[in-house]
Amino acid sequence: MAIIEAVALRKVFRSRERQPGIGGAIAALFTRSYVDKVAVDDISFSLERGELVGYIGPNGAGKSTTIKMLTGILVPTSGVLRVAGIVPHTHRMANAANIGVVFGQRSQLYWDLPLRESFELLRAIYDVPRDRYLQNMKHFAEILDLDRFLSTPVRQLSLGERMRGDFAAAMLHDPKIVYLDEPTIGLDVIAKEAIREFIGTVNRERGTTVILTTHDLADVERLSRRIILIDDGTVIYDGSLERLRDEYGTHRTLVVSLAEPYPDFEVAGTEIVSREANLVRLRFNRREITAEALIRRVTEHYHITDVSIIEPDIESIVRTIYLEGYHDGSDGAPS
Amino acid sequence: MAREATYRFDVFTSIASVLVRVYLLRMVWLALYARNAAPSDLPLHAIITYSTVALLMGLVMDIDQTRALHDKLHDGSIATDFMKPISVPLYFFADGTGEVLFHAALIVPSLLFALLIVHIDVPSLPVMGVFLVSFFLGYLVGFFINFLLNCIAFWTLEIQAMQLIVTWVTDLFGGEIIPLVIFPVFLQRIAFLLPFASMFSTPLLIYVGVIKPERYLQVLGVQLLWVTVLAVIASFVWRAGAKRIVVQGG
């Protein structure tokens, strides 16, 4: 049975429509006109225990709204949601006991005191049995190298040290599911690697289900096998990284700067993905034509000033999808 | 001044504060005068006038005009000010003046609302004139005291508590809420020796007529004396503090 089950989730934010100025403020007293903003519009997915999923989307796509519904902060407008068998918003506390959350930009540690004190308080909050607590502490101290700064006040820790502390704090009570929101933001390369290592280990060894929200797609590439892409409140892709790479891996993008504004610019065997003034993006299937041949084909008929090729790494694949929408045909036809 | 205008709730709380206190003090004096012998020179209507006018004055007087000085010392930006070819103290004076003028403008609506709650006496025009002069001198005394307090920040940054302590002492011994002439005699003597009395008590006692015209020159002179003394102390402190900054680099 899936550990997380989301069916047709929908979240609408309703706010009072307000006209600017004093006239508007007075009018607002008499009328009741609302503006509905659909943050999440029919999102469905299911996660098995022990999966590590990247939950990706541009800003405003509805990522944090989804996470807030999963963690019990927000009540869905409609739809079904079950996390470890519990409906988050009706049994907030029971759900909370099963989950751990790391907000990359905000720490849950207590600023003024040594790190160890924060762990003590969390132990009490999550009611972790003493021996389990000590076991976990020992284990995390090893992997995350915490012993060095367990006695240091949190305000004196570097960002990397603090993040490691936050991770240990989130895992202290052996949560079944962990939500990671921008876990590597602001970290240097070494610290990022350490955190990624930790996430991978915890997922592998403890079977903790992980939902990873991040803008750093290298995190996703390194850790997850499955990726859910959302945009405008809906899921536009839910599947493995492999498949995404295959589909888009065959396609590359040639970016051409035209010397003149050719209105009828067209190149056989390619698809014009976008055109901004004299900058054109051409999508082509590298199995059908090589980049070199394509460039020759272009320059035969047009004068160009610059050219570059975009490789299909995850980052650019996702970027392409954001820009163009998701094409699931291997011939590049839009779906 | 535009900065202040956006603080709508600041306006609201300032005026609301004055009105709430106007009401409160009116009821307090009413109750006190009901069962006790009244002071001969300060009948009920006079003392209510005193308190109300004091609260209106407070709108302007209770502002931390030179707060910018403390803020800049706190974040170190004072150093750049010293590099500018301007008189730094004058800059702070001008900076605080905007806020003060804004609050002075609040006196009008506050007064109008207050008149719904109490009745206040209005002195004759010449007396009003002298009152305004005295008010201005009292304002200057307050300004320098405030400035000196903020100057302490040259040496130690934790001045919040000190400021509050001085505020309460000022309120009490300045005669803001309780006319100094009501104080027990020995306290009165102390109070009149302090500069705080020049801030509220002197102008207010002129307003309600407790200080008669024959004493005007004398009391205004005392105020002027305090202004001068404090200005001199301020310039010494300022120079010492500025030297410290320049030498230590902030």
Place this chain on the structure above:
Amino acid sequence: MMSVYRQYWRINILTTLEYRENFLIWLGFTLVYHGSAIAALWIVLTRFPSMNGWTFRDMAFLYGLWMLAHALHNTLFSTVGDIPDHIRDGEFDRLLVRPLDTLFQAIATPGQVFPDELILGLITFAAATWYSHVQVDALFIVFIPLIVIGGALIDLAFNLVISTVAFWFVRVDALRWIVIQLEQEFTRYPVSIYSQGVRLLLTFVVPFAFMNYFPASFFLHKAHEASALPPAVGLLTPAIGIIAVAAAYLFWRLGLNRYSGVGH
């Protein structure tokens, strides 16, 4: 929950010790604040010995009772006043993601807690009790602690209501400020000096009169000019406190529902 509360206090004490230099500053602050209030009362009542039948001795007891209840609230519940900030900066979500009641967590948020006001409150109250010659009998000994707790609960109720308003209007400073003014300045004097409307307000709507005036009237055997209520009403303060907090808690749940987007 109890173990969490114990841990919370442990961290409070540790944090306070960490910042112990601040203690003297806060102590001075508290001393001057309350000291100047009492000094002002003394000055006025020396010149005007009776305020609606209340002498300075009576007023000292009135002030001491309020001060102690208020100090108790500040020591135990002041963190409730920080809730609007948490809502604004997103910290509040963190409370929702933990397996404990959110209000409990908001109360049990560790920080610096200086005992100066409480200690000063106890001393002042003790001194005022002695000075006012109030009768310290069994009734007094049994009820006063309950009344002080009740008073602290009334304070908590209003603190909570104001913080709850932040779910709708993020900036509640102005509102909080006005309520505090009402409390601190109007409880200083016997409620009987105010006009009918204000007396009713302070009795039935914003029951600050129950924090000190009614209990003090009862124990000092003052004639009840403030209302037609019998003197023993002063003993009801603990009940009023509980009712006030219960009502505030209901409002709090309404606010939580709004925050979670219940209903849309």
